[in-house]
Amino acid sequence: MKKEELKALIKAGETLTLDDEARKKYPGEYIKLSHGYTHYELAGEGEAVVLVHGYSTPYFIYDKLYARFLELGYKVLRYDLYGRGFSDRPGGKHDQAFFAQQLEELTRALLGDEQFILCGTSMGGAITSTYCMMYPGRVKKLILLAPAGMDSFKPPFYMKLCASKGLGSILFSLIGDKVLISSTSGELYHCPQEEKDYYTRSFAEGCKYKGYLKCTLSSLRYTILDTAKSMKGYKSVGEQKIPLLVIWGDIDKTMPYYQHTRLLEVCPQAELHTFEGFGHTFLFDDGKKTMDVIEKFI
Numbered sequence: 001m002k003k004e005e006l007k008a009l010i011k012a013g014e015t016l017t018l019d020d021e022a023r024k025k026y027p028g029e030y031i032k033l034s035h036g037y038t039h040y041e042l043a044g045e046g047e048a049v050v051l052v053h054g055y056s057t058p059y060f061i062y063d064k065l066y067a068r069f070l071e072l073g074y075k076v077l078r079y080d081l082y083g084r085g086f087s088d089r090p091g092g093k094h095d096q097a098f099f100a101q102q103l104e105e106l107t108r109a110l111l112g113d114e115q116f117i118l119c120g121t122s123m124g125g126a127i128t129s130t131y132c133m134m135y136p137g138r139v140k141k142l143i144l145l146a147p148a149g150m151d152s153f154k155p156p157f158y159m160k161l162c163a164s165k166g167l168g169s170i171l172f173s174l175i176g177d178k179v180l181i182s183s184t185s186g187e188l189y190h191c192p193q194e195e196k197d198y199y200t201r202s203f204a205e206g207c208k209y210k211g212y213l214k215c216t217l218s219s220l221r222y223t224i225l226d227t228a229k230s231m232k233g234y235k236s237v238g239e240q241k242i243p244l245l246v247i248w249g250d251i252d253k254t255m256p257y258y259q260h261t262r263l264l265e266v267c268p269q270a271e272l273h274t275f276e277g278f279g280h281t282f283l284f285d286d287g288k289k290t291m292d293v294i295e296k297f298i
Contacts (some may be wrong), residue, residue, distance in 0.1 A: 054122025064287025081217020149230025
């Protein structure tokens, strides 16, 4: 991607209002839940699989996995967390329970009482494990892709600074969109350049709408960095002995690989697969490699 295009994408951040007219431009469906509209896509028949994305990238991060699950004959649901993509940007504390409630309301509305396979990547790991704790019996199997929330996580200085009240809020509002958009494809090491450009453009499209930075800052403070709460969810998954698959890239810079040790301590039933030479977004970087492992698990 040329620098001029990247600059234009960054400049467009937080310039538009997400309303009914704006939503019409994008594929997918919308459903009104307790905290506003959730953007989702549901297709296929058969056993249900629900895909929960992470901290910043909306549901398109699952493009390759979503397509393969459909080919395999599953009914697949993916959606944008509040504050991301084309879902609403509500106020309040965006913690693990907040997002778990969104997941529960969405699945009850679209899947009824049906049990399902649940997959979470990055912050989606903290959300899905908390969901398993809050709503036991709903999840048949759990898949975690480089999950966030281990109490062994050592957050970098910039993350701590942005999470601080006052100065952190000002700093995040000034440079948050620039940092997030410019670095979003930074851990894609194996896919072709055109896919990296698609990833950046798709990411930036959701960033155009006001409220994105407010919501991501809230979830940084109350989900990513509140690892004590996240650990309660992971411990519950271990105690419930929910069948668990974990995949992690060994050069992950966002949620470093060393955290897998702590996860295995509280979830000894986990089946761990390490992707050598892959970063945080391996599920998009090499969807086939990721699905080869998932298919055997499910």
